[in-house]
Structures are given as C-alpha cells and as structure tokens.
Amino acid sequence: MTDEIPIRQAGRGRRKAGRLPLLALAILWAAEAVHAQDAPLPDEPITPVPLDIITDPARVSLGQRLFSDTRLSGGNDRSCSSCHMITRGGADGLRLSTGPQNRIPPTNTPTILNVSLSALLNWDGRNRSVKTQLRDVVTNPHIMDGDWPTVLSRLQADRALVTEFRGSYPDGITQANVIDALAEYERSLVTPNAPFDRYLRGEADALTPQAKAGYELFKFYGCVSCHQGVNVGGNMLQAFGIFGSPAAAEGGPDTPGAAKDTGIFPSEPVFRVPSLRNVAETAPYFHNGSVQTLPEAIDIMANYQLGRSITPDDIAQIEAFLTSLTGEYQGIPLGDYQR
Ligand code: HEC
Ligand code: HEC
Structure with a gap:
C-alpha cells in the first residue's frame, strides 16, 4: 500500500470467521459448501481490485474539482484532466501529449486509474506514493509548469473554495491539503469488477x-x-x-x-x-x-x-x-x- 488510508482487501472478512461462534461457523461452512463453485480461486499471482476502498467523500469531491482546475498550471491553461481522461481509460490516447508552451513530455501519459494501488509511480518508478508524485507534477515543466506559491495564492483568492476547504481541513488551503484532496480523489479512481x-x-x-x-x-x-x-x-x-x-x-x-x-x-x-x-x-x-x-x-x-x-x-x-x-x-x- 502506498499510504496510510486503510484499504480493506477483499477476503479479509473471511478470516474474521475464526472469531465467530461455532454455530455460525458451521452455517458459514454449509453455505460455502453449497456455493463451492463460487469460491474465490486460491493462490493466484493476481488479486482483484478491492470492492470496498474507503475514501472521504468531501475530500474526494474537493480533489475532483482540483483535478479539473487550470489554476494548478503555470499558464492557467491546463488541468490534470487535460491529459488524464476517464473517457480515455484515464490517459489521453495520444502517443505523446502536448505540454505547456508546446513542450512535448518525453513519455506517454500513463493512466490515472488505480494509481493508488501501484507501489511505484512514473515510467522510471521515481515516486513511491501518490503524494510525492503530486508534489512534483505541479512543477514539472513538461506537464503543469506551475509553482506552488502561485497555485496556492490563486486558490486562496477563491472565497467559495476557501470555505469548502475549511469544511474538510481546519487550516484551509495549504500545499499539504491540496495534495491530500487530490490524493484522496486518486484513491477513489479504482476500477473493480473486471x-x-x-x-x-x-x-x-x-x-x-x-x-x-x-x-x-x-x-x-x-x-x-x-x-x-x-x-x-x-x-x-x-x-x-x-x-x-x-x-x-x-x-x-x-x-x-x-x-x-x-x-x-x-x-x-x-x-x-x-x-x-x-x-x-x-x-x-x-x-x-x-x-x-x-x-x-x-x-x-x-x-x-x-x-x-x-x-x-x-x-x-x-x-x-x-x-x-x-x-x-x-x-x-x-x-x-x-x-
Ligand atoms: C521481465 C519483465 C517483463 C516480462 C516478463 C513481461 N513484461 Fe510486459 N512490460 C515490462 C516493462 C518493463 C514494460 C514497459 C516497457 C516500456 O514501456 O518501455 C512492459 C510493458 C508491457 C505492455 C505495455 C503496457 C502499456 O501500458 O504501455 C504490455 C501490454 C505488456 N507489457 C504485456 C506483457 C505480456 C503479454 C507479457 C508476456 C508475453 C509481458 N508483458 C512480459 C516488463 C515485462
Ligand atoms: C500534459 C499532460 C499531462 C497533464 C496536464 C498531467 N499529466 Fe499526469 N502524467 C503525464 C505524463 C506524461 C506522465 C508520465 C511522466 C513520467 O513518468 O515521467 C504522467 C504521470 C502521472 C502519474 C503517475 C502514473 C503512474 O502510474 O505512473 C500520476 C498519478 C499523474 N500523472 C497525475 C497527474 C495529476 C494529479 C495532474 C494534475 C496536477 C496531472 N497528472 C497532469 C501527463 C500529464
């Protein structure tokens, strides 16, 4: 796991069975025997995307707004969703995107979906959590070309946003809180049930x-x-x-x-x-x-x-x-x- 928010893995509930009284265990056993053909496959090298990732809805909603907010870019001309689109599998369908001032990022845009489940981020694996990746992506000259003081002062000038932030973060719009809200949104971007x-x-x-x-x-x-x-x-x-x-x-x-x-x-x-x-x-x-x-x-x-x-x-x-x-x-x- 890349961060501290608890992610309950599917199947953990089954382990809790050991704490149930014997009768309940017997019923559980009988039920599982009847549905033997529905039992999860044991010991596969790939595990399902969890169905019950816990996120904070208010923070997810703030993060979702920031994800489409051009004020996070230096030129106020692009947002995260310019290149990471749900309608394009979380990427942009292009060989290489066009970055700020027509700079071409050296690599293809990876998907934003399920990123919180990866242990390494970026093509070179340089980031190990969505939060460190978020700190860098805003200032990356090929991607957002922003600087944090400018981004924060733009956001802090937006009274409605300040009020909404205070609902989730008592200290308001800070770099850490902007990153936290975006990270929470990214945690919600999972695609279970393949x-x-x-x-x-x-x-x-x-x-x-x-x-x-x-x-x-x-x-x-x-x-x-x-x-x-x-x-x-x-x-x-x-x-x-x-x-x-x-x-x-x-x-x-x-x-x-x-x-x-x-x-x-x-x-x-x-x-x-x-x-x-x-x-x-x-x-x-x-x-x-x-x-x-x-x-x-x-x-x-x-x-x-x-x-x-x-x-x-x-x-x-x-x-x-x-x-x-x-x-x-x-x-x-x-x-x-x-x-
Ligand atoms: C030794 C490790 C290794 C093995 C074995 C391996 N891959 Fe990969 N795979 C990689 C790496 C590393 C990349 C990224 C290469 C790049 O983008 O330059 C990759 C990229 C891919 C991609 C492109 C994904 C994308 O989003 O761009 C696909 C599809 C893929 N692998 C499928 C397979 C399949 C199918 C097999 C078996 C036939 C396989 N891989 C075996 C390491 C491996
Ligand atoms: C100009 C297109 C573009 C924009 C805008 C953009 N990205 Fe990306 N994103 C990329 C590219 C290209 C990479 C790969 C960079 C690398 O690996 O060096 C990437 C990588 C990522 C990754 C790592 C994914 C992985 O699995 O490795 C995350 C997470 C991410 N971006 C989130 C964001 C967020 C959040 C924003 C807005 C603050 C954003 N991106 C804005 C193009 C873009």
Missing part, C-alpha cells in the same frame, strides 16, 4: 474460454513474473529488452523516461513495469507510445522480455485475457464511457 476479477472471485463464467486460455499462457510464458499483484504490474523495475534491444528502447540506458543508476542491467533501459489493468483502453503503448495495438505489444514483450516468439493464436488468447482486465468506474464498464 471480468477477470469476477473470475478470481469465483464466477467461473465471467471469462470467455479464450480469455481463460490467455491467462494460462500469461502464466505459462512468464509474463506474470513481471506483471502481477493487484495492478498486474506497478510494483517493480525491470529492463526493457532482456533478450535483444526493442526499437522502442534503442537509446539504451539513456532512453528518455528510463530509470537512472538503478544498478540493475547497466546496459539496458530500466522501467517501472506498467500496470495492465484496463490496458485495452489505454493505447498507444510503451513509455514512448510507439506501439498502437495490443497484439503488437504482446509480440514485442514475448520476443524481448521472454526471448521467444509466440504464435498469432497465442497472442490472440493473451489479448482476450488482457481485455478481460477492463473494470468498471462507478459501476459503468470503462469501455462504455463515451469518447
């Missing part, structure tokens, strides 16, 4: 046979050695190009966006393994947005990360599995949001 998560929870029919076969291949080939955990990625640094050099990483360790001085794989560029949640909604792919389609990205991964070429049939099955990782935002499947 077909794959429902399958993990025991709904055998939630996945098509093709997606199930794709999941088995994902494990069999070893994709899961890097893309695992609740976010199917987001928790480790790895070289891009373990077997040979993919075109997207031709700059070697100096490839834009790569982590520096990690001490691992000194001759290869190292990146945070990205989350594959909602990946069918977040083309184009890779740190430089150079690949448009999932089959192409899967083929590159098999060749350069696992050193094997796999058949189009296998690629199609893995694609079906990756597509089953598309979840729901506020109860609506992400793919149904109007573009």
